[in-house]
Amino acid sequence: MKYISAAEYADKHGIAERTARHYCARGKIDGAFLTGKTWNIPHDEPLPMRARKQGKEMPLLTHLREQMQMHMKGGIYHKTQISLTYNSNHIEGSRLTEEQTRHIFETKTIIADTEAAPIDDIIETNNHFRCVDYIITHALSPLSESLICELHKILKDGTTDSTHSWFAVGAYKQLENEVGGMDTTPPHQVHAEMKNLLRRYNGIKKKTLDDILSFHHAFECIHPFQDGNGRVGRLIMFKECLAHHIIPFIISDSLKAFYYRGLANWPHLPGYLRDTCLTAQDTYKLWLAKFRIDS
Secondary structure, eight states: OOEEOHHHHHHTOOOOOOHHHHHHHHTTTTOOOTTTTTTETTTTTOOGGGGGOOSOOHHHHHHHHHHHHHHHSSHHHHHHHHHHHHHHHHHTTOOOHHHHHHHHHHHHOOOOOOSOOOOOHHHHHHHHHHHHHHHHTTTOOOHHHHHHHHHHHHHHHTTGGGGTTTTTTOOOOOOOOOETEOOOHHHHHHHHHHHHHHHHHHHHOOHHHHHHHHHHHHHHHOSSSSSSSHHHHHHHHHHHHHHHOOOOOOOGGGGGHHHHHHHHHTTTTTTHHHHHHHHHHHHHHHHHHHOOOOO
16 A cells, blocks of 8 residues: 655645645544654545535446445446446557457456457556546546546556656656647646646636536647556546536547547537537436436
């Protein structure tokens, strides 16, 4: 178990260090303990429920959390894990099929096939399952640089990329990169751009779907990581929908071209991306109806 200080916990969740110490002292943070005068807090422990200002959580989030803790198969959590992981990875070039993805999730093994499966596809699939658990656990935590970097760290842990000295796992890029043939933010400007983006976004009191999509577009334009930006960005959108009582959505591989068109045209034709995401949202609404979960 990795532990962080009260100061690090406070920075991660956007609260005052004194508040973090108060939560520890009152026993509101599970697993926190003192060593001398220093609080040690489990690094993945979310904010206490009363500290979450979003109010009562949406029924979907309650179901996702309960089914995750139960390791339940056949419910909305199971369906979300497989669909979100398969589609997001497939958009980025993974060669695993949806059935192989399902098999990895359910059995922790891979189905033998005539075509060899790249080991990184398998590792990133398993890591993406962990990322989905992370956004469910931290759905109501404020969006922060540390949370975003933790998602990237989980996603790329143990991959071939993680063995390269120039590839910063869980940290911002060190080398220039581009997306769709377009330039992105230079490495030395990423921290400042991300800080400004999060300040603007977190300053919005009642967030809408368009606010989340606008953040996603800006995030992808910055392209803060060497690789994995698309998957991290889509995980963030799912998390923020859960946080702000918006039905989440999964961009399927069949919507890939429309999704990319929407990102490219967001500043002057936002309807492209909005309509694509609403189409994906309609599919998720059907799942909620099937499992009798209030939307």
